[in-house]
Amino acid sequence: MTRKKIVVGISGASGAPYAKRLLGVLKERAARGEVELGLVLSRTAEQVWAQEIGGSIRDLGIAPWEGRDYNAPFASGSAGWETMIVCPASMSAIARIAHGISDDLLTRAADVMLKERRRLILVARETPYSEIHLENMLKVTRAGALVLPATPSFYGKPRTLEDAIDTVVARVLDHAGIPNALQQRWGEESPKTTEGGAWAE
Numbered sequence: 001m002t003r004k005k006i007v008v009g010i011s012g013a014s015g016a017p018y019a020k021r022l023l024g025v026l027k028e029r030a031a032r033g034e035v036e037l038g039l040v041l042s043r044t045a046e047q048v049w050a051q052e053i054g055g056s057i058r059d060l061g062i063a064p065w066e067g068r069d070y071n072a073p074f075a076s077g078s079a080g081w082e083t084m085i086v087c088p089a090s091m092s093a094i095a096r097i098a099h100g101i102s103d104d105l106l107t108r109a110a111d112v113m114l115k116e117r118r119r120l121i122l123v124a125r126e127t128p129y130s131e132i133h134l135e136n137m138l139k140v141t142r143a144g145a146l147v148l149p150a151t152p153s154f155y156g157k158p159r160t161l162e163d164a165i166d167t168v169v170a171r172v173l174d175h176a177g178i179p180n181a182l183q184q185r186w187g188e189e190s191p192k193t194t195e196g197g198a199w200a201e
């Protein structure tokens with residue numbers, strides 16, 4: 001089986017719990033040999049993580065690439081990374097991606113995804129949106145990215161915050177081509193799984 005090469009970028013928007021959950025699932029998939037996982041942090045990612053979760057992203061046991069270390073394989077199209085997920089995606093990161101400003105490894109990797117016509121998923125988070133934010137999201141969409149807002153759904157009647165977070169992470173995984181049962185599917189009886197369920201940590 002060929003492993004999917006997926007890089008996760010964490011930028012400085014609110015929503016660190018989405019990133020924690022996403023990385024928990026992808027780390028399990030990496031351990032099963034299904035995924036090769038890369039991680040890159042923006043300059044503000046650790047600050048938001050400390051505020052919203054506490055501790056450091058490094059506590060997850062996934063070594064992140066440093067902000068401007070362009071030795072990372074996903075900094076070049078030739079390395080063949082097929083998917084990048086920026087979760088959460090700040091308006092600043094989206095603005096720079098929209099305008100091709102690859103001034104750190106995260107935005108460079110996103111730029112590579114767009115130029116190589118590969119999959120770029122931006123889990124956008126801000127509220128409300130300014131006209132500038134909306135224009136930038138339209139621009140990246142037209143360039144081939146998928147803007148997938150960090151907006152939970154409630155039709156599955158989530159009982160906990162974690163259940164609500166999973167309604168977003170499930171959609172992210174769907175679009176990354178990772179089959180999952182993180183949320184109750186509309187029109188299906190089968191319950192969600194507890195996969196990657198390190199919530200209590």
Ligand SMILES: Cc1cc2nc3c(=O)[nH]c(=O)nc-3n(C[C@H](O)[C@H](O)[C@H](O)COP(=O)(O)O)c2cc1C
Nearest residue numbers: 011012013014042043044051090091092093125126
């Ligand atoms: C606790 C905290 C929460 C933030 N939440 C958001 C947010 O939801 N959306 C956003 O676009 N920026 C948010 N910001 C501001 C960004 O971190 C800031 O604009 C930063 O320059 C983004 O750059 P980066 O994503 O490249 O790290 C937040 C900052 C902090 C400290």
